[in-house]
Amino acid sequence: MDTLLYWVGMAAVAVNALTGVLDSARKRMDLIGALLVAVATALGGGTVRDLLLDRNVFWVVDQTYLMAALATAILAFIIVRHRHLPANLFLIPDAIGLALFTIVGTQVALQWHTPWLAASLMGVITGVVGGVLRDILCNDVPSVFLKGELYATAAWLGALSLIALQTLGMAPVSAAWVAMGIVLLLRLLALRFRWTLPALG
Numbered sequence: 001m002d003t004l005l006y007w008v009g010m011a012a013v014a015v016n017a018l019t020g021v022l023d024s025a026r027k028r029m030d031l032i033g034a035l036l037v038a039v040a041t042a043l044g045g046g047t048v049r050d051l052l053l054d055r056n057v058f059w060v061v062d063q064t065y066l067m068a069a070l071a072t073a074i075l076a077f078i079i080v081r082h083r084h085l086p087a088n089l090f091l092i093p094d095a096i097g098l099a100l101f102t103i104v105g106t107q108v109a110l111q112w113h114t115p116w117l118a119a120s121l122m123g124v125i126t127g128v129v130g131g132v133l134r135d136i137l138c139n140d141v142p143s144v145f146l147k148g149e150l151y152a153t154a155a156w157l158g159a160l161s162l163i164a165l166q167t168l169g170m171a172p173v174s175a176a177w178v179a180m181g182i183v184l185l186l187r188l189l190a191l192r193f194r195w196t197l198p199a200l201g
């Protein structure tokens with residue numbers, strides 16, 4: 001399970017760094033601006049999780065995560081520079097990053113002996129906070145706070161699914177893959193069919 005968490009976490013960092021660059025391209029940022037957005041998007045959620053759990057911040061302990069975020073961001077910047085991109089291009093990799101980070105965050109919290117409800121919320125925090133930071137740095141209202149397609153809800157249902165499957169006896173690795181699939185499927189279906197929660201006003 002530890003090996004899976006490591007590589008899924010590394011993939012999540014790379015995917016979220018990509019979304020940061022894609023979103024910063026809308027604002028026509030230079031390289032430094034894009035890198036800052038990408039790194040905040042890639043590492044923000046896990047950083048907040050680790051601080052709340054009072055554990056060493058993951059990318060400080062293993063700077064390979066930081067190097068992966070920077071390398072992905074630089075490569076993405078080179079590829080997308082001077083290209084006209086659809087405004088919503090980042091939504092698909094963002095959904096993938098949400099699924100990966102949610103499950104990693106939940107499992108890390110469980111291994112830290114966090115109670116199940118708090119562990120599920122740690123998964124949501126890990127999956128969502130990076131996107132919140134990305135939106136703020138791009139001078140947008142964070143999408144998670146606006147009426148829109150299911151986002152944090154998809155993450156929370158996936159986190160709860162992971163906990164439930166493990167409680168029912170499924171192997172942790174298998175439960176992780178199933179739960180990641182649930183988050184990704186819910187998010188993509190929400191985008192496709194405009195699934196939303198009731199809103200105020």
